[in-house]
Amino acid sequence: METSARIQKWFAENGRDLPWRHTRDPYRIWVSEIILQQTRIEQGTDYYHRFLQQYPTLSALQQTDETTLLRLWQGLGYYSRALTMLKAARACSGAFPDRYDDLIGLPGIGDYTASAISSFASGECRAAVDGNVQRIIARLYDLEEPVDKPAGAKSIKMLADELLDRRHPGNHNQAMMDFGALQCVPRNPDCHQCPLQAQCLAYARGTVGERPVKLGKTKQRKRCFHYLDLQAGHTRFLRQRPEGDIWTGLYEFFLIESDEPLTSESIRQALGSDRFEIGRQSKTYRHVLSHQQIYADFTVILLPGGEAAPPGMVAIGPEALDSYPLSRLTLRYLQDSLQ
């Protein structure tokens, strides 16, 4: 039995029954693919349902605004994905495409996503190569080339194309993804129960634990955030994060980013005023993102009543806080401050 047939047989017996596998609608498949990037299946499934409830069609998504979309996305992380989705939706005229060549030009859609959508939705012969597929192939062929470098990625893509079942490309791609997620897992795969054991070169050579070869992650950048939770009576102040940094479009408290500790002088300089009182200060939160480690504290700053919102900030009442998209870090602080 050829390799793909073995994997598809394994998939028929062990594959996951995921909601987006019951549709050939390219819009729904796209939504699932974007949500599932960097997200666990359980969490992603919940967001997938909520997303489609709010935006059941492409035109519903096209008509939304960034803040409403980010509010729905809140907690899922990697917020630029949501904003890029909106750009892609608005770049579509007519229906959401189901062919690789029409998909690949859209914002946020690279080779993997275009291959996945086109093979699932229209049966186009495209091998979708994600981290799971990379791992399976690197082990099957015992590749020594680093898969995170162009030459290694090219070899993987070529081999993935050779493996593709041209009669059932969509099923083949789904089977590969599940096989990587459940059977040929990153650490200690159960090779004794594997239907590919006889043809797996890494198994034969005892190199499973060393494949795939990766040259390593980029170093994490450390950042120190001092947030000022400005309060004037029951009013608080938020501002929207700019483009070109983490959490684009989300709202947050007044931020002083500095490696130096916060002092009343640094607050005075940042606010351009000395009409304030320093209130409660939070613990330091450590918040880890893919390439950054954030150390953040939040200090309540009491402003005199009737104070105008500092430039660039919106004044909000206590009930309205809930309607703004906030980072998980800010939500952690807010939850702690309620206790």
Ligand code: SF4
């Ligand atoms: S034998 Fe082990 S390493 Fe090889 S494909 Fe199967 S699970 Fe993966």
